[in-house]
Amino acid sequence: MTSTTTTGISGATQALIDSVNGTTKAKAKSATTDAQDRFLKLLTTQLKNQDPLNPMDNAQMTSQLAQISTVDGIEKLNATLQKMLASTASAEAMQAAALVGHQVMVPGSGLQLGDSGAAGGIELGAGADQVTLTIKDVNGIVMNTLNLGSLDAGVHDFAWDGKTASGVRAVNGAYSIAVSATRGSDKVAATALQLGSVLNINQSSQGLTLNLGALGLVMMGDIKQIF
Secondary structure: OOEEEEOOHHHHHHHHHHHHHOOOOOOOOOHHHHHHHHHHHHHHHHHHOOOOOOOOOHHHHHHHHHHHHHHHHHHHHHHHHHHHHHHHHHHHHHHHHHOOOOEEEEEOOEEEEEOOEEEEEEEEOOOEEEEEEEEEOOOOOEEEEEEEEEEOOEEEEEEEOOEOOOOOEOOOEEEEEEEEEEEOOEEOOEEEEEEEEOOEEEEEOOEEEEEOHHHOEEEHHHOOEEO
16 A cells, blocks of 8 residues: 655645546547447447348337437446546545644544643533543553533533642643543443644545544544644
8 A cells, every 4th residue: 555645735735636636548438439339330230230021110229229328328427426526535635735733633532741731522422411531641540530510412622730639730741531421310422532733644545544643544534623
């Protein structure tokens, strides 16, 4: 598998659009033209060799003309769909290129603590009466538990000042989060989100991805928030 990595917005946009829209011009005839030529040759041969005492009637002629018309219509529809897909891919490439240098929120349990604290997010599948966030260190030891109260369905941000449950400032570094949400006695689907910076974009055989450095590669559809 090969991939091309871009580091600038304008360069990334041009490279990806060229990759998505690149088409060969070596073919002199389209598939539709070839099909029509083959049909006309077969029809001409059939007319030349038909039985004079039992010639092809109008219904048979009409049926065959309708078949080639259907094939032609399907081919044109496929060509239109291919153009639409290429246009969509080009638009996605331009959007991805514009994200270079921005921070995005994607699914993940990582939390990076710095001098100014740490930030992350959660996504709720439905409204919840009680949302609790548990922060752990690399050894799985609970550092603090944040009570976020009641929240509506959707994506929500949170901030951690870096203090443990005892009020002591934790050391800078990597931590993890776990989220639980309930509505009455029922659990609510909740997903932890982590913050990452878009370093560049990649186009490969697997599609368009964003490089978030230590967080790895993510798809455009994984992005929940952009900063």
